[in-house]
Amino acid sequence: MRTNFIRLSQQIAGIFAVSLSLSAFAQSAPDAMYQELGAKTGISKIVEDFLPIVLADTRINAAFKDTDMERLALMLTEQFCEVSGGPCKYSGKSMTEAHKELNVTNAQFNALAEDLQIAMEKNHIPSSVSNKLVAKLAPMQRPIVTK
Numbered sequence: 552m553r554t555n556f557i558r559l560s561q562q563i564a565g566i567f568a569v570s571l572s573l574s575a576f577a578q579s580a581p582d583a584m585y586q587e588l589g590a591k592t593g594i595s596k597i598v599e600d601f602l603p604i605v606l607a608d609t610r611i612n613a614a615f616k617d618t619d620m621e622r623l624a625l626m627l628t629e630q631f632c633e634v635s636g637g638p639c640k641y642s643g644k645s646m647t648e649a650h651k652e653l654n655v656t657n658a659q660f661n662a663l664a665e666d667l668q669i670a671m672e673k674n675h676i677p678s679s680v681s682n683k684l685v686a687k688l689a690p691m692q693r694p695i696v697t698k
Contacts, residue, residue: 582638584680588671588676588680593674594637597671600674601666605663610659611663630643634687646694664688664689
């Protein structure tokens with residue numbers, strides 16, 4: 552009887568270990584952030600909510616006065632999808648090329664990041680996930696900020 556109990560305990564421990572391993576794998580899958588953002592539909596909704604926030608933000612909206620907002624929405628959706636591990640491929644210009652004559656400041660870059668976080672909050676994206684996306688986008692500061 553004791554031997555059966557020991558075997559059963561070992562089997563339960565083994566099942567528990569496999570379960571933890573599968574859970575860890577699911578959370579560390581290459582597209583985990585993409586899925587947590589709601590996949591393509593969720594990312595599109597975030598961008599859809601993000602752009603009006605940007606256009607209402609007096610700290611940065613003047614920089615977007617001549618921007619094709621429909622194209623920008625498409626490029627941001629592709630970019631966020633790719634950066635988050637999704638299947639999309641960003642098809643736009645490099646960040647250096649796209650921003651070379653805009654004289655973007657650190658304050659403007661930070662304002663845009665704040666607006667993105669507001670859009671993600673509006674879409675009920677957990678702060679841990681929104682922070683991951685912002686961290687993935689942060690290295691773009693160097694080629695974007697030129698002033």
